[in-house]
Amino acid sequence: MFFKLLLLLVCTCLSLPSFAWEDTDKDGVPDKKDACPETPMGVVVLANGCQEISDLIPKSELQNLDMQQNKISHVSSKQGLKIYFDFGHEDVLTTQLPTIEKMLPLLRESQNILLVGHTDNVGSEQINLNLSLQRALSVKKVLVNQFDFEPSGLTVLGKGSLEPAVENNTAQQRQLNRRVEFVVKK
Structure with missing residues (x-):
């Protein structure tokens, strides 16, 4: 009886850690912490298991953007800037x-920049509204502290999960919704 109990204890101790650190998509992030569990093999991923997402605007397109006086231009994912965040985190x-850095020339031309924070649909809307505002504040802090922007020219707004960029059906879609977007006014 003692031998069976000891064997059961040893087997349990050895099997639990292997399940806790299982990595089915082989991206180096355990399934337990993987927000994007189906990434292709060999793809570099962030700490949350999702691919780095950056739709950067080429320098040539930056010069062609129509930024007339008093015209507000929402910088979309195809022609502009979105900063993405890990699940439940506000730090850039x-x-x-x-x-x-790639968008600095456009941002420096602006007198007024609105930073709009967003979340995915996981969690209560009250928590998401606060988190989205904290994300926008984090981007503002980076712009002020690391890129010498004037704080008075940066306004923040939190939208929570009210304006998703894409559906919130998969982990990858939710990753795209955890963002801060820039609205610039020249």
């Missing part, structure tokens, strides 16, 4: 800094 990822 270091992987997102190059995205900001």
Whole structure:
């Protein structure tokens, strides 16, 4: 009886850690923490298991953007800037800094920049509204502290999960909704 109990204890101890660190898509992020569990093999992923997402605007397109006086231009994902976040976090990822740097010429031309924070649909709307505002504030802090922007020219707004960029049906779609978008006014 003692031997069976000891064997059961040993087997349980050895099997639990292997389940906890299972990585079915082989991206280096355990399934338990993987927000995008179906990434292709060999793809570099963020700490949450999702691919780095950056729809960067080429320099040539930056010069062609119509930024007339008093015209508000929402910078969309195809021609502009979105900063993406890990699930439940408000801190700007270091992987997102190059995205900001590529947009600096356009941002520096603006007298007024509105930073609009968004979340996915996981969690209560009260929590998501607060998180989206904190994300916008984090981007503002990065722009002020690392890129010497004037704080008075940066306005923040939190939208929670009210304006998703895409559906919230999969982990990858939810990753696209965890963002801060820039609205610039020249």
